[in-house]
Amino acid sequence: MSAQQATAGAPTTERDEMEELQAHFDALIAAGETIEPRDWMPDGYRRMLLRQLAQHAHSEIIGMQPEGAWLTRAPSLHRKSVLIAKVQDEAGHGLYLYSAAETLGVDRADLLDALHRGQQRFAATFNHPALTWADTGAVAWLTDGAAVINQAPMTRISYGPYARAMRRVCLEEAFHVREGYDLMRALCEGTEEQKRMAQDAVDRWWLPAVALMFGPPDTTTGGADARTAAIGASVSRRAMAWGIKRHTNDELRQRFVDAVVPQAERLGLTLPDPAIRWNEERGHYDFTPVDWEVYRRALGENTHWARQRVAHRRAAHEDGAWVREAAAAYAAREEAAGRTEEHA
């Protein structure tokens, strides 16, 4: 209850209160201020945030898998150290985001449970296997490169804990893109066979990056048919009005293509899209529009790799149960004995 109401002393209806809360919320968003955990927020805003935070967190930890598979097979100690650091970062990003999600009153254990049951999704990008060592470079350069472009505006997302988590994430993603590019450069400067391996990885990771990392087309200029574009656009409009999103998917996708084409040229690699060419008039690179429906069907939750990712995640969780139980039992015993865990 506000002071205004208190001093007026007038009985207020629930509807008046709701309107006042909504107006306060709208004013904060309009002023570019953050919404913080204990602020009132519309249910729709909270639901959209939770959905996005959960999917984002899940994507980070599932995203550990394709690259993680190469940890034991890295070609040198240096590359291995780098890859460990990168995969650890992805775990960390997941945890920053689960922590942010918990400020909305959920428990991360329930979110993980929803992931394990297939009730919440993660980025379909990671349903692709990393077949060769070069894939670890292509993933870091292209999908993390896409993530940086996607996520840089999210450091200004309207929900405070999410924005703060994204600031940490973005600082670390910059390392991922650079190390990925460096790995690809080393291969491209190597033998013919190494160069072929790099090209093959780019051929397979280009579409997952350019299509899936940015989500469905949400403008007709993105190449979507009118209906798909309209659906995408209405979701994006809502998210933008709430400051959960700052740019359309297609705008960010274009930004990614514009950034990556010259990088690929410097490596001497060919991006697998014959339509890529500079458009003087637009001041952007043209590229083949994403056929989202075709893509969705090929990458549904029922593909082998999608099932594999969740099964692997679930197995890791179940295999760790004894550790969680032991830690809980130890803490309970110490507490019962009246010992506190003082650390020097």
Added chain:
Amino acid sequence: MSSTSTSTSTSTSTSTSTSTVTERGEGAPASWEVFLRPRRGLAHQHVGSVRADDAAMALGRARDLYIRRGDPLSLWVVRSDSVHAVSPDERDPYFSNARHKPYRYPEQFAPLTVEGADGDPHQ
């Protein structure tokens, strides 16, 4: 504060200063708020939260999560349910004693020298 759940759907917030505890599933480890002092001269800053059964594990997890880079000087963990907070929505009337009191600021008063504020060694 992270991890202090709050009912966002109710129309009014309670006016008492409380920390609402996230309801935990059976056996789920407690939530701990993490504070980091990034370098000398700065106070500890809230950076996020971790889950752990005891303080030692919470410190270890906070270190692994929030200090993968840099050279921080100090780390605190505090049980989330030990944090007592006043909501931003409760600014009125809870923080009202800070408002509408211009006489608490120096520029509300005559300067000490003829040069005005510029010549005032206290400003």
